[in-house]
Amino acid sequence: MKARILIVDDELSMREFLAILVEREGYEAVVAAHAEEALGQLDSSVFDLVISDVQMPGLNGIELLARIKAMAPDTAVLMMTAFSAAEQAVEAMKLGAYDYISKPFKVEEIKVLIRNALEKSDLKRENTVLRQTAQQRDSFCGIIGASPKMKEIFSLIRKVALSNSSVMIQGESGTGKELVARAIHDSSPRAKKAFVAVNCGAIPEQLMESELFGHKKGAFTGAVADRAGLFEQADGGTLFLDEIGELPLLMQTKLLRVLQEREFRRVGGAQVQKSDVRILTASNRDLQSQVKDGGFREDLFYRINVMQIVVPPLRERIEDIPVLVDHFFRKYGDPQQAGDIITPAALKKLMNYPFPGNIRELENIVERSLILDSSLIHEENLPLLACSDVVPCLGGDATIPAEGIELERLLDDLEKKYLLKALEMTSGAKKKAADLLGMSFRSFRYRLAKFGLDSENE
Ligand SMILES: Nc1ncnc2c1ncn2[C@@H]1O[C@H](COP(=O)(O)OP(=O)(O)OP(=O)(O)O)[C@@H](O)[C@H]1O
Ligand SMILES: [Mg+2]
Structure with a gap:
């Protein structure tokens, strides 16, 4: 892709001269006659480099530079200062200009500056993209x-x-x-x-x-x-x-x-x-x-x-299980370990497990497994609760294991099972299903909505 360069100068001859020079070098040139026009261009598209005069009516080049740094920090800015205006040059560099060139300048001189500025802005952009994707990654x-x-x-x-x-x-x-x-x-x-x-x-x-x-x-x-x-x-x-x-x-x-x-x-x-x-x-x-x-x-x-x-429960986003396993492996095991950290069978077992305790439970499971074998997570080292333990039997004595249970979740699971069973038995007829469960239609519908089951069983 051609690099895009925005040229800002109130003097028509200078704009034209620079545009021709830039295009001959193989770049794309866009011109603006004052800072406000330039800001409009910067707002609607991306430039790799801005070459701007300092002295312009309205917003001057230094003010423009400050705006560019705020709105497009990756865009390099090259300032053209009046000959002998050293303090303008210093100010521009302080504000983050890539460099400055004083007028009048030699064609060779500005060509080199443009080339170098573009190289640097390329690197910067790549870095930002990397950083962003790292963030968006996992x-x-x-x-x-x-x-x-x-x-x-x-x-x-x-x-x-x-x-x-x-x-x-x-x-x-x-x-x-x-x-x-x-x-x-x-x-x-x-x-x-x-x-x-x-x-x-x-x-x-x-x-x-x-x-x-x-x-x-x-x-x-x-x-x-x-x-x-x-x-x-x-x-x-x-x-x-x-x-x-x-x-x-x-x-x-x-x-x-x-x-x-x-x-x-x-x-x-x-x-x-x-x-x-x-x-x-x-x-x-x-x-x-x-x-x-x-x-x-x-x-x-x-x-x-x-x-x-x-925040959805882990069983509704099982794609997160592999990255979480990796994360907890590095936290409790060897952070540098290359190669396999979990057997396919073990990963499958985890992906099929409903995780009533969500990520906290997964973290404990990984930590425990690594105590038994610090280099690989095996199926045998994953003592997951069986589903029959998760949903207790009705009628029998209540049992609570030493590590405790989560009653609210258990009851929710149980309720969900009965709602679905009733719908299954009545082929989705909600009124009949509500009758089967001895509750009002309203209350039945409310409970379906609570568990997000309402749309699938219309
Ligand atoms: N997406 C995640 N990535 C990494 N670690 C996580 C993630 N979600 C939870 N954890 C870890 O799981 C544990 C439980 O998380 P947290 O305390 O934030 O949960 P909680 O929703 O506040 O739970 P509770 O309702 O029980 O207070 C913490 O150790 C946390 O670091
Ligand atoms: Mg909490």
Whole structure:
């Protein structure tokens, strides 16, 4: 492809002279009579090099240079300065011009400069492309993912990172919600300030207010000194309220007020404090149904749910399993190992497994397997739960293995199975299926929608 060069000069003869010279060298020339026209061209297409005069009516060449560096940092800029205007040349170099040439110049001189500038801009562009594809490849801010669903989440994170809106991150346990929250912070303009994460389910109710908003000395027994709360610690940065569904109603009311008024008081304090925090929340419960049951304030729900990121469970993006296995192999095994890290049979077994504990479970499985054999993941070293363990029998005694279970997920799985079975038995007639399960049509339809089963069985 021909290199494209934009020539900017208010003097017609100079524009024409340079255009001819550039085209003779085998490049494509586009001309602009002033900086505003040049900016229009730069806006609508890509140039490898801009050659611009400094002295022009309107926006001068130095100002144009600054704009170009902001809008197209990979485009090289060569400035033509007036003879003896050394300070213009210095200024141009400071602002990132590739080089300058003072008028009048020799044809040979400018040819060499153009050639060198183009070479450099080529290298730069290749580098940027590499960097971008590396990012688009299989990870973003430490989140590994090769599936279209995760790529979509990466681009969503990039977008929401630029705003200050509250984002609610939803997804099953172990899907990477906290990683997503960190990625939003790390790619936002707040990245240099604090990222403060708090698990709302882990703080005793009576300490919650002081934890979030701080307290004054003597506010309650045990408050031996003034203490800043998480809102203050996160000032200028991001506050991540994990498991927001666990927040008791009274605290929901207090939090809502703070989010509305953007100010708060320490417990036992009189002084009103302000804090500039961006709020991210996560929940693995169905908050919307919690709102319906009255367990979560609707007004708070809408305030924190301005934008939503739903992280899909691993079984809905099994393309991610190979890259995740590779990632965890390098984390727990030999990071440098070349060649096979997993047998085909073992990979197949993983790809067919529903991963009720999602990525956290996969990580544990890989770690365990590498303790048994640090050089290769074998099928025998993957003691996955059998499906019959995942869905317990009805009627029999409940059994809970030592490592515990996830009751909500088990119940969901069970429910899903019965919904599908009923649809199968009634050849998809929803009314009949609802009758079979002893529930109303409405409730049946609601449950289908909840599990995303509604469209496939129309
Ligand atoms: N896409 C991913 N790439 C790499 N590691 C991941 C990914 N997703 C999750 N993990 C890892 O899995 C573990 C669980 O992730 P995380 O804590 O973010 O999940 P979570 O959705 O917040 O889970 P919970 O609801 O149980 O709090 C962490 O160790 C995390 O580093
Ligand atoms: Mg979490």
